[in-house]
Amino acid sequence: MDDTLTTTLFNQFSAGRTPDKTDFNASKMFSLLEDPFGIWCSFHAPEGTAVYEVNRYENLKVRTDRNSRDIWIKEHYPGVEFIRAENETERFQATLRAMAEGKPAIANAVLWNLPQSVYGSINLLQRIDEGKSVFGPYHYRIVQFKRAHDLKEHYALQVSLLNHILSDIQKYTCRYTRVELKTKAVQVDYLDHEQRLVRELDFFRKIRSGQARPEAHKPPKAANSPWRVYANKVVAESKDLLMLPALSAEMRQCLRIYNINTTDDVVRAGLEKMRTILEEPFATDAYYNAVAYYHQKPVLKEKGHFPPPLKKRNLYFDFEATETFTKNSVSFVYLIGIWDKEENKYVSFVAKTPEEEIKIFEQFYDYIQDPQNTALYHWTEYEAKKMRKMAQENKHDEQKLNLLVSLCYDLKVAAQKAFYLPAPSFSLKAAAPAFGFQWRQDDCGAMDSMVYFTNWLKTGNEELLNKVLMYNEDDCKAMLFLEEKLKQADVLKLK
Numbered sequence: 001m002d003d004t005l006t007t008t009l010f011n012q013f014s015a016g017r018t019p020d021k022t023d024f025n026a027s028k029m030f031s032l033l034e035d036p037f038g039i040w041c042s043f044h045a046p047e048g049t050a051v052y053e054v055n056r057y058e059n060l061k062v063r064t065d066r067n068s069r070d071i072w073i074k075e076h077y078p079g080v081e082f083i084r085a086e087n088e089t090e091r092f093q094a095t096l097r098a099m100a101e102g103k104p105a106i107a108n109a110v111l112w113n114l115p116q117s118v119y120g121s122i123n124l125l126q127r128i129d130e131g132k133s134v135f136g137p138y139h140y141r142i143v144q145f146k147r148a149h150d151l152k153e154h155y156a157l158q159v160s161l162l163n164h165i166l167s168d169i170q171k172y173t174c175r176y177t178r179v180e181l182k183t184k185a186v187q188v189d190y191l192d193h194e195q196r197l198v199r200e201l202d203f204f205r206k207i208r209s210g211q212a213r214p215e216a217h218k219p220p221k222a223a224n225s226p227w228r229v230y231a232n233k234v235v236a237e238s239k240d241l242l243m244l245p246a247l248s249a250e251m252r253q254c255l256r257i258y259n260i261n262t263t264d265d266v267v268r269a270g271l272e273k274m275r276t277i278l279e280e281p282f283a284t285d286a287y288y289n290a291v292a293y294y295h296q297k298p299v300l301k302e303k304g305h306f307p308p309p310l311k312k313r314n315l316y317f318d319f320e321a322t323e324t325f326t327k328n329s330v331s332f333v334y335l336i337g338i339w340d341k342e343e344n345k346y347v348s349f350v351a352k353t354p355e356e357e358i359k360i361f362e363q364f365y366d367y368i369q370d371p372q373n374t375a376l377y378h379w380t381e382y383e384a385k386k387m388r389k390m391a392q393e394n395k396h397d398e399q400k401l402n403l404l405v406s407l408c409y410d411l412k413v414a415a416q417k418a419f420y421l422p423a424p425s426f427s428l429k430a431a432a433p434a435f436g437f438q439w440r441q442d443d444c445g446a447m448d449s450m451v452y453f454t455n456w457l458k459t460g461n462e463e464l465l466n467k468v469l470m471y472n473e474d475d476c477k478a479m480l481f482l483e484e485k486l487k488q489a490d491v492l493k494l495k
Helices: 003-014 026-034 036-044 056-076 088-100 153-170 190-209 228-237 249-257 263-269 271-277 282-295 354-368 382-393 395-406 411-418 446-459 462-488
Strands: 105-113 118-128 139-145 176-180 185-189 313-321 333-340 345-350 374-378 408-410
Touching (some): 003 105, 003 153, 026 036, 026 118, 026 153, 056 105, 056 118, 056 139, 056 446, 088 105, 105 153, 118 153, 139 153, 153 185, 153 190, 263 271, 271 282, 313 354, 313 462, 333 462, 345 354, 345 462, 374 462, 395 408, 408 411, 411 462, 446 462
Parallel strands (some): 139 176, 374 408
Antiparallel strands (some): 105 118, 313 333, 333 345
16 A cells, blocks of 8 residues: 555545544534533633533443443444554554555544644444545445434534534545444435524634634533533623523524523512513513512412421432343333421432332331321422333332322422522422532432443442442432421512
């Protein structure tokens, strides 16, 4: 093989440099579509404001996906060459060399087009022995692997961008890219996404230059790591309209046309003005949410929905469930945690396998002892829905599970019916901190707990399980904390 071609292509598409943050990595397509404010922060946020948070769930998923993908590739492409390199420059050079040598399949490839400021990783390049390319009487087609049941928008745009880069390099446009999903393979037609791809890349360039400043999301996840903390602060301190749960992006834009840009502006505008701009119930909801922020107090909508009906025994409970990391794995509830108000203690039931799941629900039932005088409090409908589903699937325990459901009381529904809160949403992670509650661990959230649990099963390290239990205990305590705060709060009333 003549190395001249490889060198020529490398020099042309590297433009004498390596990728940096000014270039668009195809893997960032999800961020561009779903978290563009995070991209804006990477260019324009003050120095030192990035806070890197380890996403253990995503890291585990990536490792698991990579292992499953590599096994599949080896099974279906026995002669595949995996690109292994010390750095990204060598990886690009090795990819070009393998293409020039006509390897039948190339895995873990990377392609650059830095004159156009784009680059990206490719799971598999498959040689097609037709259609002449710069490499010879063959060309390459991209095969990407996605752990999803259906093709998502950002997947299609991502592979379309990779296909565009590949087309420029090999001087042959392969119209279709194959995406291997969980249960099927789909073909992505480049022509279907070409115009949208051009628009999104132009949007990225405008963000990079400062011409566009996208809107953040609602706290406590105003942006993804490493910009979550900074974005939350910016949104809260500016009293952005994002702090109002009732408003859509279109509604916020309508208010800005009338120079209503903050929650304070909403209060100053008054309810009648809001009703001339927005339809009901959005005008009223936005106004009284803003009033709650202005006074830093809940606003009472209607009596009778709160406080919840106390019983002789009051239990605050929360489930933790696994994710399906591999093709054959099954999602199941591995932890039922309870804060027993009367006993002032935390109780937990743990299942190690899907087969043990029903056993911890039986233990949950046995812990109740006196159903007639017991209330079960939860936040969101997930817990009750899960038990209803299990009742249908487990006839032996159907009566017990249905009885547990009959004792359930959704505190989130009750709070939403009764109050406007000085919080951006009624999620427990947003509402409880608005009244001063803090989770004890910064490194264990809902997704992290799955990873800790999975690693505990592998290692037997009790510290990992204890982190999961502490997180779940705090979730249970947060419900009681918020309930008590709302009972005691000096609330405002609707006019």
